[in-house]
Amino acid sequence: MGKHGKKYVEAVKKVEKTKLYSKEEAIDLAKETSISKFDGSIEVAVRLNLDTKKADQQLRGAVVLPHGTGKTKRVLVVAKGENAKKAEEAGADYVGDTDILQKIEKENWFEFDVMIATPDMMPLLGKLGRVLGPKGLMPNPKTGTVTMDVAKAVSEVKAGRVEYRTDSFGNVHAIIGKVSFTRDQLVENLDAFMATIIKAKPSSVKGDYIKNISVSSTMGPGIKIVTNSFDK
Numbered sequence: 001m002g003k004h005g006k007k008y009v010e011a012v013k014k015v016e017k018t019k020l021y022s023k024e025e026a027i028d029l030a031k032e033t034s035i036s037k038f039d040g041s042i043e044v045a046v047r048l049n050l051d052t053k054k055a056d057q058q059l060r061g062a063v064v065l066p067h068g069t070g071k072t073k074r075v076l077v078v079a080k081g082e083n084a085k086k087a088e089e090a091g092a093d094y095v096g097d098t099d100i101l102q103k104i105e106k107e108n109w110f111e112f113d114v115m116i117a118t119p120d121m122m123p124l125l126g127k128l129g130r131v132l133g134p135k136g137l138m139p140n141p142k143t144g145t146v147t148m149d150v151a152k153a154v155s156e157v158k159a160g161r162v163e164y165r166t167d168s169f170g171n172v173h174a175i176i177g178k179v180s181f182t183r184d185q186l187v188e189n190l191d192a193f194m195a196t197i198i199k200a201k202p203s204s205v206k207g208d209y210i211k212n213i214s215v216s217s218t219m220g221p222g223i224k225i226v227t228n229s230f231d232k
Contacts, residue, residue: 007035012221019224026215026223027186033220034179040218041070041175042186046197047212049205050170056202059172060165062143063196067185068160070178075157076100076112078121078139083150087116090154097121104128110135116145116153136163162193172197179217190215194230 014033021029027042034040050057076094077087078101087095094100094112101124103109108131115132117125117139125132125139132138139145143163147153164172176189194213201209213229214222 005035015221015223020226021223023187023190023225023229024183026225027183027190029223030215030217030220031179031183031186033223034217035220036179036218039070039178039180040220042177042179042181042215042217044174044176044190044193044213044215045222046172046194046210048166048170048172048197049207049209049211050166050202052166052168052170054202054204056204057170058166059197059200059202060140060142060163061196061200062145062156062161062163063174063193064156064159064161065176065189065192066160067177067181067189069162069175069189070181071175073113073157074111075154076115077150077154078115078117078125079150080118080121083118083148087150087154090151091158092116092150092154098124101125101128104131110137112137114145114157115139116147116150116157118148118150119146122146164193164197176215191230198230 015029030042052058074093077084077092078097079087079095080097084095105128115137129138144153144156162174164174166172174193176193177186210227213225213227215225216222
């Protein structure tokens with residue numbers, strides 16, 4: 001492991017390793033320990049008591065954060081006819097069907113952050129799975145990116161929808177805003193994300209569902225939060 005810089009070392013000193021903070025304290029600390037010169041992101045990492053070898057315990061979905069993420073996402077919609085028109089009206093950055101899929105395949109074009117597709121276009125998208133999958137760009141019904149309501153999907157992405165999925169260890173990660181956001185904005189975004197994760201709890205999970213929650217700024221140290229902070 002490389003040595004951490006002075007700023008990181010100073011930031012770490014402000015965080016008590018063994019302490020579990022309230023969500024408000026944790027957000028304040030995450031903002032305070034941001035060491036990037038730019039307006040960094042605030043991220044949440046949640047460790048869940050899941051056995052991801054079981055299909056029903058592989059969580060995947062999306063949540064619209066009340067205050068967005070502070071990042072504008074470029075949206076590509078793959079649709080035809082009336083749906084393509086609706087996507088354009090909703091503010092999609094790029095709209096197309098076979099033409100745009102050929103552009104991705106032949107020109108290695110990836111000037112977008114989110115791809116939304118209507119169900120009828122999915123068979124054509126299948127052969128691009130090998131390039132879209134690893135980049136996390138393949139549309140999926142679970143995240144609302146395969147839909148007939150393309151206008152709603154575009155609006156949600158533009159409003160600050162974040163996707164999540166468990167990794168092989170049962171962790172989920174998401175960006176919940178920028179360091180420049182107010183504490184209240186970040187707490188409300190965090191509450192919305194956690195409510196979605198709690199609601200998605202598989203019925204087969206035994207024991208405590210949430211093992212660990214921490215927030216951090218880009219390149220900053222992790223700050224642990226009391227796990228029952230989000231109990232209703």
